[in-house]
Amino acid sequence: MCTAVSFKTKDHYFGRNFDYELSYGEKAIIIPRNYVFELRKLPALSKHYAMVGLTSVFDNTPLIYDAVNEHGLAMAGLNFEGNAVFYDFDHAMDNVTPFEFIPYILGQCKNVAEAKEMLTKINLVNEAFSADLPLAPLHWIISDSEDNTIVVETLADGMKVYDDPVGVMTNNPTFDKQLFNLNNYRGLSAKTPENTFDPTVDLPAYSRGMGTLGLPGDLTSSSRFVKAAFVKAHSVCETDESSSVSQGFHILSAIEQQRGCCEVSEGKYEYTIYSACYNKDKGILYYKTYEDSQITALNMHKADLESEQFTLYPLSQTQHFNYAN
Ligand SMILES: C[C@H](CCC(=O)NCCS(=O)(=O)O)[C@H]1CC[C@H]2[C@@H]3[C@H](O)C[C@@H]4C[C@H](O)CC[C@]4(C)[C@H]3C[C@H](O)[C@]12C
Known part of the structure; x- marks a missing residue:
C-alpha cells in the first residue's frame, strides 16, 4: 500500500509513503x-527539465517511483493491481512505456495544465522494462506548484484523467470510487459535535476527538484514502520550512505501516519503506526510511543541473540517535 498527499502552507508540498514488502x-x-532519457518508442529526451526523486536503477536506467521537477511538478506511481491496463502500440499516439511515464511527463511539463495536454497524446504501451521486470500495475498522481492535482488511471476502457480535489491518492479501487466514498464520512469534524442523536438524553462528550469518531484507522487503501484526506484537510x-516539512511527515505518519500488521505472504509484511516529502517550489526532497527516522534533505539546485550524468544518493538506513548524555 502506498499513499500520496499534496498540501500547502506558504510553499507547496507533495508527500508519499512507499509501502511494500520488498525493496x-x-x-x-x-x-x-x-541526461539522455532513451525511450523505447519515441526519440530520446536529450534536453528536459531537471528532477529530484526516488528511484531504482537497472541497466544504468533510473526507474522512478516519485519525483519533482525544477518547475514544481511532482508525480508518483502507486500500485493499482487488477485495474491497470496497458495498451497495444498505437500509430496515432505517442507510445510511452509505464516505466518511462514519470520522466516523460516531468521532463517536459511545467504544471498540471501542460501534463493534461500531453496526456491527450499519450498511449501507455504494454511493454515491460525486461523479462525480469514485468509491467508494474500502477496509477499515477501528478501535482503542481499551484496545488492542482490529477490522477491518471489506464483502465480496460481507456485512460482516465481525474481532477483530484483532495490531493490524495492510495491504491484500489478506481479514483472515482475513492472520492465518492468520502461522502460516507462527511459528518466527521475536528470539533466536538453537538448531541443531535437525542438531545433529550444526556450524552456528554467524555473524550476529546469525538468529531473524528468513525475515522478509519485500518490499512486498507480505501481507509487510508479517507484518513489521509481528513488529516490533510x-x-x-x-x-516556515521546518514546520511545514515536519507537518508533512506527520500527515504521512497518520497512514504509515508498521512492519508486522499486514502479512502479504507467509512471513512477509508490507511496511513503510520510505516516506518522502517534496518542497515543490524549492526542488527539495526530504525523506525518512523505516530504519532511520532522521530527515535527510536533497536539494536539486545544489547540483549542476546542466550536467549529463545523474547522481545517486544511497538511502540512509541506520537510526540516528541524538544522545542527550
Ligand atoms: C509496488 C510499488 C508501489 C507501492 C504500492 O503502491 N504498494 C501498495 C500495494 S497494494 O496495492 O496495497 O497491494 C511500485 C511503485 C514503483 C514501482 C517500480 C517502478 O515502477 C520501477 C520499476 C518498473 C518495472 O516495470 C517493475 C519494477 C519497478 C522497480 C517497479 C516495482 C513496483 O511496481 C514499484 C516499486
Whole structure:
C-alpha cells in the first residue's frame, strides 16, 4: 500500500509513503537537464527539465517511483493491481512505456495544465522494462506548484484523467470510487459535535476527538484514502520550512505501516519503506526510511543541473540517535 498527499502552507508540498514488502534497492536521485532519457518508442529526451526523486536503477536506467521537477511538478506511481491496463502500440499516439511515464511527463511539463495536454497524446504501451521486470500495475498522481492535482488511471476502457480535489491518492479501487466514498464520512469534524442523536438524553462528550469518531484507522487503501484526506484537510501548521516539512511527515505518519500488521505472504509484511516529502517550489526532497527516522534533505539546485550524468544518493538506513548524555 502506498499513499500520496499534496498540501500547502506558504510553499507547496507533495508527500508519499512507499509501502511494500520488498525493496528494489531504492535510492535518491538528481537527474540534470542533459541526461539522455532513451525511450523505447519515441526519440530520446536529450534536453528536459531537471528532477529530484526516488528511484531504482537497472541497466544504468533510473526507474522512478516519485519525483519533482525544477518547475514544481511532482508525480508518483502507486500500485493499482487488477485495474491497470496497458495498451497495444498505437500509430496515432505517442507510445510511452509505464516505466518511462514519470520522466516523460516531468521532463517536459511545467504544471498540471501542460501534463493534461500531453496526456491527450499519450498511449501507455504494454511493454515491460525486461523479462525480469514485468509491467508494474500502477496509477499515477501528478501535482503542481499551484496545488492542482490529477490522477491518471489506464483502465480496460481507456485512460482516465481525474481532477483530484483532495490531493490524495492510495491504491484500489478506481479514483472515482475513492472520492465518492468520502461522502460516507462527511459528518466527521475536528470539533466536538453537538448531541443531535437525542438531545433529550444526556450524552456528554467524555473524550476529546469525538468529531473524528468513525475515522478509519485500518490499512486498507480505501481507509487510508479517507484518513489521509481528513488529516490533510484539517492540518494546521506554521508556514516556515521546518514546520511545514515536519507537518508533512506527520500527515504521512497518520497512514504509515508498521512492519508486522499486514502479512502479504507467509512471513512477509508490507511496511513503510520510505516516506518522502517534496518542497515543490524549492526542488527539495526530504525523506525518512523505516530504519532511520532522521530527515535527510536533497536539494536539486545544489547540483549542476546542466550536467549529463545523474547522481545517486544511497538511502540512509541506520537510526540516528541524538544522545542527550
Ligand atoms: C509496488 C510499488 C508501489 C507501492 C504500492 O503502491 N504498494 C501498495 C500495494 S497494494 O496495492 O496495497 O497491494 C511500485 C511503485 C514503483 C514501482 C517500480 C517502478 O515502477 C520501477 C520499476 C518498473 C518495472 O516495470 C517493475 C519494477 C519497478 C522497480 C517497479 C516495482 C513496483 O511496481 C514499484 C516499486
